[in-house]
Each structure stands twice: as structure tokens, then as C-alpha cells.
Amino acid sequence: WTVKSVEGIPVLTREFEFKNFAEALTFTNQVGDLAEEVQHHPKIVTEYGKVTVDWWTHKIKGLHKNDFIMAAKTSKLGD
Amino acid sequence: WTVKSVEGIPVLTREFEFKNFAEALTFTNQVGDLAEEVQHHPKIVTEYGKVTVDWWTHKIKGLHKNDFIMAAKTSKLGD
Numbered sequence: 001w002t003v004k005s006v007e008g009i010p011v012l013t014r015e016f017e018f019k020n021f022a023e024a025l026t027f028t029n030q031v032g033d034l035a036e037e038v039q040h041h042p043k044i045v046t047e048y049g050k051v052t053v054d055w056w057t058h059k060i061k062g063l064h065k066n067d068f069i070m071a072a073k074t075s076k077l078g079d
Numbered sequence: 080w081t082v083k084s085v086e087g088i089p090v091l092t093r094e095f096e097f098k099n100f101a102e103a104l105t106f107t108n109q110v111g112d113l114a115e116e117v118q119h120h121p122k123i124v125t126e127y128g129k130v131t132v133d134w135w136t137h138k139i140k141g142l143h144k145n146d147f148i149m150a151a152k153t154s155k156l157g158d
Contacts, residue, residue, distance in 0.1 A: 048120040
């Protein structure tokens, strides 16, 4: 995970690689399920063979402990 | 749909709004199924209450008739 700045807001971001679109979309859904469980939602970019996940906390316009926890959980799904 | 330039490549793009994350993700899956049917794949950005879909043709680094067809089919799903 790296931190990028999006319109001045720090965002945790990571790319995950897959064999094709279907596998990428499966991962997107797994991350989506994780997000729904805790009602904290990332931005997920689904492409052929690649998913990019961004975690940050809208309310504080930055990174909260929860974002790092969600990033770790996302990695567990994707690695 | 509008045309935006991504690294010099023209891309058809449109945002679709939803009530929450779950409904956005459902739409992402519908667009994904559409893409798998014809093995032509967009970039789909899934966020809370919003999905952004980009269609273009990698091989020609631009827009092909198929992209406009897929955009129209995507709109049918989202409207």
C-alpha cells in the first residue's frame, strides 16, 4: 500500500493483479462484501486483469486507523 | 456519455448514481456480465452511490463502433 494524494486528501492505494476480467471482478466483490460488513466503503477500480483499491475516511478527509485495518483485510483477500 | 482523454487516448465515460454502495456494486456486476458476454472490457470505478464506466478499445488506442454499442447497452442497464 502506498499513500497518494487525491485533491489534497491522503488515500491508501494498492493494485492487485489477476489473470483476466472475471477474476478481477470476483475480487472486487470480495472487497465489496468486506466493506458492507463494516459499512466503510472504498473506491474500487476494476479493469481487465487489475483491481485498484483506495481506502480513506470521507468524514475526516484523511486516514483513520480503520483504513489501515481495511487495507490489511483487503490484502488478505488478494494475496 | 462524454469523451475524455486518458493519456492521449479518447475514452467514452459516464457516471451512474445509486442509493448506496451495494446498489452500485450490483450495477458494476451487471456491466461486468455484459462485458464478459462479448469479451470487451471497460474500466469500472465503484464507489458509494456512484459507478463510473469507461469504454475504449485498447488495440486501436481509441474508440471503435463497439464502444458506442457497449455504452448504449450500459445505459440500458443503468437508466
